[in-house]
Amino acid sequence: MGRVVPVVLSPTSRARPTAPSRSAACAPSASAPDEPFCKFIQHFSQVRNKIPRAYDPKVIAPFSTGVTDVTMREKLAVHDELDTVVELFDHANKSAKAGEGRLFAYNDPHVDLDVAKPKGRDSERKGSAVLAAEPEWKRGCDRDEAKDDCPFCVYHNMHSHATEDCHELKLLCDERQEKRGGRNDRGPRRSGHRGYQEHGTVAFILGGAQAPPSNRHFKQFSREVNAGLPEPADAKPLKWLQYGITFDHTDHPKSTKSVGTIPLLCTPIINNVAVTKTLIHGSAGLNVISVETSEQLHVPYKRLMPTRPFSGITDGSTMPLGQVRLAVTFSSRKNYHTELIDCNVAHIGLPYNTILGYPALAKFMAVTHHAYNTVKMLGCSGIIAICCDEKDAMRTLEHAC
Structure with missing residues (x-):
């Protein structure tokens, strides 16, 4: 096959080139x-x-x-x-x-396919198939130099903890050591969950409206908490101290299949609107409302007060649009409980409309039971028992898949 090369005349040529087709x-x-x-x-x-x-x-x-x-x-x-x-x-x-x-x-872009193809009986044998190739950045080869000081787990591909401190990776190594009959150099052999578990770091939702405004306010708060003799106002007993909240067989769910697998969701009344998919999160250090829910509640932006960023939902910090104080009511008109709760309005990116943390639970004096997926609190006419809305919980699990 001939090569067709376009003719280019040099600038010194006096002959006028003809226009090519x-x-x-x-x-x-x-x-x-x-x-x-x-x-x-x-x-x-x-x-x-x-x-x-x-x-x-x-x-x-x-x-x-x-x-x-x-x-x-x-x-x-x-x-x-x-x-x-x-x-x-x-x-x-x-x-x-x-x-x-x-x-x-x-795996070689310069290899001729006819040369690299095996011939003979070996070509009839099936080789090992590669279903997925792990990228280089996941193995830590091309990581950004700015994040070298941050902990990074190669097993989980996260910056929340380091690889050497990964609890799941240690358990996996111990199980392999036990199968091989060897002994782990880090300590005695573990058997299932009966061994001592090394503690690690856990990410909580902290900051926002519940964070101290400055370091000076935090020092003052720390002195008040650690004072040997608290102030008379701080020594007053809490409300409803004389009432007890208990759980018994009447709170047992009909099916134990959902125990410990679905989140505790309920439907409180917030700003005169019943808000579904409200997560009761006892480990969250603040209360969060999504921006979409805030718009449905018709909360004007001029009511939003300045607040501080919080962490625990994404890898970094989240800057909310502001904080607002809203009335939150549980149960019906016959027996209800209403409190004013400070909420952060932010883009949370989770399948929940609202997250109520322990600041809200402390105001309601609420007690949660995650095995029964029930939260109880005192109302105007007795104890209020709020069970989990399993339909909303199943929808959020389906959304997370």
């Missing part, structure tokens, strides 16, 4: 045997875009002459009635993707 100008040099087909397509497109009013037959002819890809030549032989450039490049893109897939399977 559009088909000759559109024809680049034929692709080399080791040149990827995608590079040939890019080069051909660059040359073609420089030619004004290039008709389709004048583009298809030089492309068919200069291409050396076997798959593309087979397609051109089968589809010899190509009339438009759109169809031509459609077949070319499919052939280029197929070629890249074959080269990726051999």
